[in-house]
Amino acid sequence: MARRRRTARDPASSSDDDRGDREDAPNEADAVGPDGAGTGTLALLRAGAPYIVLIAVILVTRLVPPVRGALESVELSWAFGGRFEGTFAPLYHPGTMLVLSFAVGASRQRARREQLGAALSVALRSLAPVVVALVAMLLLSRLLVQAGMIEVLAAAVAGLAGGAFPLLAPFIGLLGTFVTGSATASNILFTDFQDATASTLGVEAAPIVGAQGFGAAAGNAICPHNIIAAGATVQLGGQGAMCCGPPCRSAWLTPSAASLSPSRSSREWARPIRNA
Template sequence: MLPLLALSPILLILVLMVVFRRPAATAAGVGLALGVVVALALFEVAVPLPDAGDGASALSTSVAAGLGGVALEAAFLAATILWIIFPALCLHELQTATGAVDRIRASLTGLSGDPRLLAILLGWFFALFIEGAAGFGTPAALTAPMLVAVGFAPVQAVTLALVGHSIGVSFGAVGTPVLPQIAVTPFSGPELAQAVAVLHGMSGWVMLLFLVRYARVTEGPLAAGMTGRTVLPWAALAAVLFVVPYLALAFAVGPELPTLGGALVGGLLFVLILRRSGDGRRAAAPVPAVPAAAGAVSGRGLLWAGLPYLAVLALILATRLVPPVQEALRAVVVDWTMTGGFSGRVEPLYHPGTMLLAGFLLGGLAQGVGVGTLAGAMRRAAARLPTVALALLAMLALARLMVHSGMITTLADAAAAGLGPVWPLLAPLVGILGAFVTGSATASNILFTDFQQATAQTLGLPVLPLLGSQNFGAAVGNIICPHNIIAACALVGIAGREGEVLRRTLLPCAVYALLGGALTWAFAALG
């Protein structure tokens, strides 16, 4: 009964968002209220304070300190996430104001008017490249607005961005999610990378099939590009072109480069083959008219339109792959701790949001826009933040409450105790749960790597497949995580419609998790 009560706030949020179609801010607020009641009644929220004394007053003070620590952590984490959302919104507003999005749209629809091929180009290769380079919500922040710009409906664009990048999350931000597992297990980075890369490599094609399916359109400028022909051969090619270098880098190098290298190599080869084949051009729909202000879509014009994105990519690569630069930026740390185990930490100069803001400013100046245009984009972006901030704060407060009160540990322990030898089949669900409540594959691995390792040892199962399954689940959990959905919806102007996106991403998440669980069970059985 206790595990069910611990799960009740999450179930309530899901029901409100999926069944009753309530906005994320409303659902999170109600879920948080229930979470506080459950935590106070059945779990440990109070923080021991040496000077508090005894009695009801002391207990009240300790509980207030515990809830205050939860609120402070939630606010701090919300600020770090908003630092990604705000510059991404600025970038999108700038590109819209200058007409750059029209040039990019015209160029892509010139390459292929088939929306399914466009989804592969942007929702698969581009999103995976950004995930490998930056992670932490950046793929959806950049990809969803671009998908809207080429003609996809906003809900559809967010869904495509979330589904398309999921296979690469385990090695996002140049391998960051693997670092917690290296720190607390006896396995090396390459060993851990291989364990999860095999799972994604053998099942990632499922996400590409969902991407192609969700990319179908029946109205709007892209509808003319829909034909009766199948694009499954192109989807198969895209899967192979990404997975082969992805696996090769995981086995040869380790966790830093599989996603980044697989997307870069695979994407370039895919574009080259598409251009050489002429198949994309035969499927091309009439390109929507580009406003006169945008000018002709020449190679130079397209380069001009992409300058902010190129600036972001260059900054990300320089800060992630050049050791002296990385070390200098990561040396600047803002952190804090509080009695009761509450803490926060951010590296402001290394943060993806800082890269996005720098790319916005440098790219805008390189495009020749004035300070007034940049300031206007920032004002419009800031006006869209309040609703998003409230939803994020409520959801993160519930997540931190569940972690610090022991509700998450109760859920995980009950699952393992009741399932025994069949645990490998459902092991990815723990990673999904961690990503759902924290919004981060890295945080999910921090929470549950020790648990997965201990469970495997208790049940007499090989540990490495279970650790790979944890990272696998943490990756797929990102596509149903309310934090990511809230952020992506805000970027394309559909705040309040998060439930529609969640209903679409639940199915691919479930299918992918079941396939990953089956593979984990097979590898565990083989020893």
């Protein structure tokens, strides 16, 4: 019976083989996923570059007074018909920060022109219906303001609700989001109304407008558009009615808690109302 011979291994050769294995092993920071995209730490930082840049730029431009002043000093003004006018600071506008973040992210990810073109095409197609809806809401809001309808509505509501109006302010914002499908649209439509009603009642406008924004945000939970979209995402199409129950109960309770909150703002609301 032949005896197996154990071949002695050269230590130098073993060391070279181990070194080769280590070199061939993928580095965690440069790992590549099944779709060819990086999955390591460097790839994660590269993918998050737009968000990192956006947060950093917004913080610097808002919290550093010299930078903020320099950016706000560049203004574009416009006027129309001698009655309408406004100013626009392009370097300080959040949209400029978004464009800058997009450019930095594309550079860090080494995106090709074809990829950028495809991404912009998809974004513009998605943006078109949003722009149409927002422009329509802005037109309606400006029409209400310029026609004097806001003042008439504010006077009527102030006369009916009186001192209880601050408790109703969040629900107006919530109702606006429920009807329009957007907290932004709700704020566009009703912020001027809330401000005018507060002025009519002789109370501070800032807490009332804040309650409007709070209610508008809470209204996203019961907005039919959001419920339908969320249901479609998790394959619950056609079951929107079943999904509406719990969110509706919680969404109506949230503004109630905000209205009854014993905050300093609530006391400030009540003081001029009692003295009126």
